[in-house]
Amino acid sequence: MREYWSIWKEAVTRALVEAYPETRGELIRETLVIETPPEIEKGDIAFPMFPFARVLKKSPAQIAAAVAGKMEDACPSTDDGAPAGRAVAIGPYVNVFLDRVAVADTVVNRVLAQEALYGNSGDLADRRVVVEFSCPNTNKPLHLGHLRNDALGESVVRMLRAAGAVVRPVNLINDRGIHICKSMLAYREFSEGSTPEKEGKKPDHFVGDYYVRYAQWEKENPEVEERARRLLQLWEQGDPEVHELWLTMNRWAIEGIEETYRRTGISFEKVYYESETYKQGREEILKGVEAGVFYRDEKGTVWVDLTDIDLDKKVLLRADGTSLYLTQDVGTAIMRHQDWPFDQLIYVVASEQRYHFQVLFEVLRRLGFSWAENLHHLAYGMVNLPQGKMKSREGTVVDADDLIDTLAELALQEIRRKGRDETGDESPRRAEQIALGALHYYLLQTGPVKDMIFNPEESLSFTGNTGPYLQYVGARVSSMLRKQAAPERVSAPGELVAEEWLLIHRVASYPRVVSEAASALNPSILAGHLYETAKAFSRFYHDHPIAVADDPKVRDFRLGLSRAVMHVMQHGLELLNIPFLEAM
Template sequence: MKHYWSTWKGIVAGAVQEAFPDADPQQVEQALSVETPPDTGKGDIAFPMFPFAKVLRANPQAIAQAVAMEVEKAQVGRDIPGGRAEALGPYVNIFLDRPSVGAQVVNDVLSSLGAYGNSDALEGQRITIEFSCPNTNKPLHLGHLRNDALGESVARLLRAAGATVRRVNLINDRGIHICKSMLAYQEFGEGATPESEGKKSDHFVGDYYVRYAQWEKKDPSVEERARELLQAWEKGDSQVHELWLAMNRWAIEGIEKTYERTGISFDQVYYESETYTQGRDEILRGLEKGLFSRDEKGTVWVDLTDIGLDKKVLLRADGTSLYLTQDIGTAIQRQQDWSFDQLVYVVASEQRYHFQVLFEVLRRLGYPWAENLHHLAYGMVNLPEGKMKSREGTVVDADDLIDELASLALEEIRKKGRDEDQEDSLRRAEAIALGALHYYLLQTGPVKDMIFNPQESLAFTGNTGPYLQYVGARVSSMLRKEAAPPQVEPPRELVEEEWQLLHRIAGYPQVVAEAAQGFNPSLLAGYLYETAKTFSRFYHDHPIAVAEDPQVRTFRLGLSRSVMQVMQHGLGLLNIPFLEVM
């Protein structure tokens, strides 16, 4: 059990030292590893002695015998977890006193006031995490939803592991793509507004981006007009700025409504229009220092061929900025605003090269903190029918997808005859939709591409968010009828399913810490699914609230309450609503 591994590892390390006084303590520490025996009849924790054969110049079986004897001696009169040591071949296996350990695990959870799973693994670390970063020419789509789910969950995991976290967003509110929507509106808008059209404001703007793409196919010359519009914007043309402010306001207001709906929030929002000039100034300073070069056309370049990359444009010949330019300025601004130990960018894996260049340019500009920048790359999310394309209007809109999932969830609620209160049913349907969406997007490791299947995501059985919500609701329903005690006493014995649950609960804080340190919520998602399955088997096979023995009933109610608290905490870290009633 991971909760006890560190304690027992220290005990066994001390026993090795007692049995072999000449052993180097550092070598002992490095050689000692911990395993879980595949057969519960062979103990709960195992320490292989193979690695000590060379260090101690002895037979592993003889080492195991000597170390097990010293472990037994060490327990006399000491306050350590209950259990006994036994040499089984070349292993020192620990057989825990399951009832006393089980009671300690349950009481640890019950006394935590909902904070069980938090740790100090990253205490003292200041971490900025950037995610979402939408463009103001279209609404959020399914790809954004994976980014948001990943960024929000990683931020929550980092905080649970003790880090001080600052969630930031960069609104990409300027550039050629924005000007394309603006140009299409100038051409076809005729003064229309989201209100006059009865449309959500970000969808209204997105329609003009699609309209531009259709227009460009018929008349490729309009791209040059879009570039002229960008130049006019950068020169401060008042009419262009007035249109830009209006369309950006429409887009951002709509996007913020989607954030609120999906539980996404930020500690600070940056705007590319406010940071790109700082990036341009940094590039010009680097040019003066000889870090970059300007060609005969006036384009500014950085040559990274010496580190296996390529030559990269930093400023166009007309003086306008690129994404890379503004990212340089934004990174510098963030460090000035809030000094971080690490800055994490949650951006699709297609941008790996971009971040390699960004980090290297910042190093060459002389910023030592550039060594602490990390690109959390994630794979693309597509539909069963293929890849999404914003310009062609074939993306899955975030709002429409959530509406569809909520509608399907409401159908399931009604089929089960649980829709007495219409307002409550709609609330639960929305929560189930978000649970289905966020779990499906997070259960796969970040680096992998994935295909999102709405029907599969909503299943109430199997590896899905609604299944986890259902198990949580089942425990909640039982505990409403029969409350769990504030503390439990060790039972006389434990059935195997109880021990398996306790084993999982004891390891929960370590899972949270590992998921945080690896920026990988899928580790937590997998853990919660296996825990829910383990509880379901226990619930099905053994009486809990109706157990005849009062001591057994009290312990099992406390154990069930522990499972519920772990589920609440874990689902919260995945940004999945916990439901007391399904």
């Protein structure tokens, strides 16, 4: 659809210059904006003339009338598939009424020809992008916060790929530190050598239980914290027994977490482990000291002074030479660029860490890495529950697996209640897919920057602006097309009903929306458009016969349009990591 808009923009520009030679072409190109009229009765494309009023010393309405007049004999033709139409002055606007039949024909046939590729673009062709997300700890299972992170990260990866980028999703597993030692200590103390297998427990939950156990233990015996610290020291010294236990418990945790990734459709091309990277960065910082971008104080501590850009002073290396979180991140960023030279690196991390990333990026810049300009922190807000904040200490954290189990169970009940379980065995599987659809859509419908309230009951609602609604619309199209296949090529009938045109308009703008969402790193833009499309289809489907239309020409075109809608839904849901269902 963008093509049509640009074509018309050119036409309006030409008309403006013709009517008012004193306006220069380039000037117009910058000030002429393309809009959509508020009501479909006012046309399909709008060009406001306000900006030219002052320079031309004429009212916007006068200008609009003059421009529309010039365009009467100079409209774009349909020669190369571009739609004709007419330009009309409506008050201060020059509005374009497209030749709907021509557009309908072009758009539907384009989708039918491109099939699953419709929506892809070359906007970011050959751009190499690393996306880091998830980044779990190995002392406990994933929780609701990770689910938002994962949903965002995975969707951004998929959208960037659709825009033509070469994307490398990476994970950084935090498998070392005091928190793991706490789980280990409690395990040693209370487990009597039990294993996840013996207890038939998901292994990350098994490990997490000991972390919870530790927390209770420490509450009554504060002195155990000292023991945990000692365990960390032993680990750092490479104590074989400690190392072995550490390996075992990490394996359990990671095994369980990976199971959740598989369940939720998350995957990575490369997994980094902090135990392997935490010493990185030291050398680079020392180089920075030599180069004079960092400095040492009397005690030997290395600092970076960022007061000139209002970021204060930060420690980069302790006096004993050991690293910090920030130092590690400097190291891993450099390592990643060596592993796989990227054009852009996106960190999907909660917005609490904004400051951290500002400092990190600046440090890398001062170390002279040109690619530091292309580092990006995709910050997202917190997820809270209707009853308040999640506190790990108070046990109000929502476990990821439990949540999905609950959603799936409720979906299953709904399937049975509605008598949609004729297929029998399929039902639990379908319930799981609906649960994932509900969850991912709920998490992605809100823009990343905002804090959000996760309302489990609302997410489970199967009506309205939800994942299951989109899945349902997809299932209905699929079901219809199973009964009556769409032709491979269509030709639009002489007349289109309003609901049909609205739907075509959505389908036509889909690729542009994907590009927009990808470049904004914001899946909610896509989610909103898919919902609009689904709604437009529902209405069309409700109001007009498609497969059962009397006129074969109308029927074929509508089937083709429906198939186009199906392709859009499949493509879009895939980008949001929401399962497309053939039947529901």
